[in-house]
Amino acid sequence: MISINFKKNNFIFKYGGIVIVVAFLIIAAKQMEITTTINGFLSTLLQGIDSLGFWGILIFIGVYILATVFFLPGSILTLGAGAIFGLMGGSVLVSLASTLGATVAFLIGRYLARGWVRKQIEKRPNFKAIDNAVAQEGWKIVGLTRLSPIFPFVFLNYAFGVTQVSLKDYILASWLGMMPGTILYVYIGSLTKNLATLGTGNEPANTVQWLIRIIGFMATVGVTVYVTKIAKKALNNQMTEQDKTDFQENDQNKTTQLSKEETS
Template identity: 45%
Template sequence: MNWIKKYWKWLALVAALIALSGAVAFLPIKDWVKAFSDWVRTLGPLGVVVFIGAYALATVLFLPGWIFTVAAGLVYGVAGGTAVALTGAIIGSTLAFLCGRYLVRKRVEAATKGNKKFAAIDKAVGEQGWKIVGLLRLSPIVPFNLSNYFYGVTAVGFVPYVLASAVGMLPGTLLYAYLGGAGKAGLGGEGGQSPLKWVFLGIGLVATVVVTIIVSRTAKKALEKAGAAKGK
């Protein structure tokens, strides 16, 4: 059963997709999505600002960002949703970083003191800076929301942190926005989607997942080589 332990996150993602499919079949998901989409669109450009602000606040408050990313894909499509969600994630992670560095630094240091994993990451960041931050974003060894505060007490600079985070968060953001965009395509239109379009959506989703897995595994190997993946 080692393979289950190794790939449990991806198995959980598949299970979530199956659950979403079941929800679509038995719940008025289409009506809910349409109502939410219509409400955001009625706000016009302000809707984008509200969405980004909500995402940023959720990040600071340790709320799961993937929900907002999927929602962004539903409302704005894959490209637009990725841009909106990534912007919100960058702003939120930056605010959390600044809080960790200036407002709650002692609490973060106390919470991570004695943790071998954080110690290894702290050492690696001190030696290689933004490279480790970017790799950790690609292969999250520590939870996303918690890591934002933790990076605030490391030696990484503000600008390198923001840039590395933006690049590192892009693949995951694209994946969840694609899920939302696919859901939008599946839920939209009275006549439904043609089989050919569903094939293309499926191929695109599989390709996105595969690329994300490859990038994540490559980043993890690089982190192990740098010593940032040590400790528990």
Template identity: 45%
Template sequence: MTETRPDLIRWALIAAAIVALIAAYALLPVQDWAEAFRRWLGGLGAAGWVAFIVIYAVATLCLVPGSLLTIAGGLAFGLWAFPLVLVGATLGAGISFLAGRYLVRDRVADRIDRNDRLRAIDGAIADDGWKVVGLLRLSPAIPFSLQNWALGATRVAFWPYLLATFFGIMPGTLLYVWIASLGAGGGDGGPLRWVFFAVGIAATLAVTVLVGRKARAKLAEKGLSEA
């Protein structure tokens, strides 16, 4: 019971947050705010590009859902938002990773070292860091901003992490930017949306299998059972 209660509390908080977001979208002028943000960025001209990158990086660090800013960027800059989002998201991911490494890693390191299974998973991520990061970026299983902090607490190296992030977020970024750029015409992305969705699901399964297999191998090396 002591193990399940924190989980129940955690899921209750997540559910409450989701309900709050839905209520905020329904009751608050969210679309008007997004349009005002779009007009403001567009009015800045070239300086709006730099402002957008900085805002995106800071928002990523603060765990703001990246999809919201990606869509706003697509509305403001059209397909030109694609490289801007890539730079802003990668910059924010790098800062969040370093913050997670130096603010969180030390706090969880002792717990990882005391738990054979957690240590095995951490080692699996360290061994195949760029693969795991790349698959996670394609996967919708964990929000992008949370991934950055969480991966900072693992032993994955910084530069492989950053490169895998840059290339891994390309498909999803292109999808959101493209749909947003078509927003004025009422498009919804068509079949391509489902293609990217299928890729995301496949990536979720792949990252689960990869990390699980590597973790089991490390446990087996130490003569530990999975029970």
């Protein structure tokens, strides 16, 4: 009986693991397929925008805002801006469009989807830490997280909507925090001769890409350390306040008890 159970468990463990691995690979392949499809669509859209002149500028801004709101990858649009409008024009347009898109998502998170955003934050400990840090430092945290690739840009837009940061501070900090990455990505896009290669991994490779990775890594470390420090400080302050409350309650209880004893 024990032997049969052992063989059964061994069978389940062995082939169950294979099923899990295969399922993971299928999901990963589907995700890559979806990403490739989206990038291909955006690349085709950029080629159309390139031929529209002034109207192409307005359409690009509108598409970028929609991409930000609907969780679509903005990197290919940023690269495309460099290829179409050049370094200067592309940087200005992406900076404007990304800030507008981030602001729209922020307002949706604050006024229309607050409950859903709150639930998503509760599932992610790192966002809960950011929430606590924003309560202490406000715009500084917004700006720092914009520099770090570890925090997803699109979801942050919604997440900041349920924090205590003001709209004015959010817009200014987001604009400044996104500027370095915007310029670097637009520059890489400006080196691209063919819009069809965007999002395929065939963009020109150079030291700028390494610079982006290095800046992103340094920003990630800095944000993580800073947010952790602020979160610990907030926790300590909260514990101190709780200790004071407990002490006051105990002192009040003792006073009440003494009054009763004196009366009796």
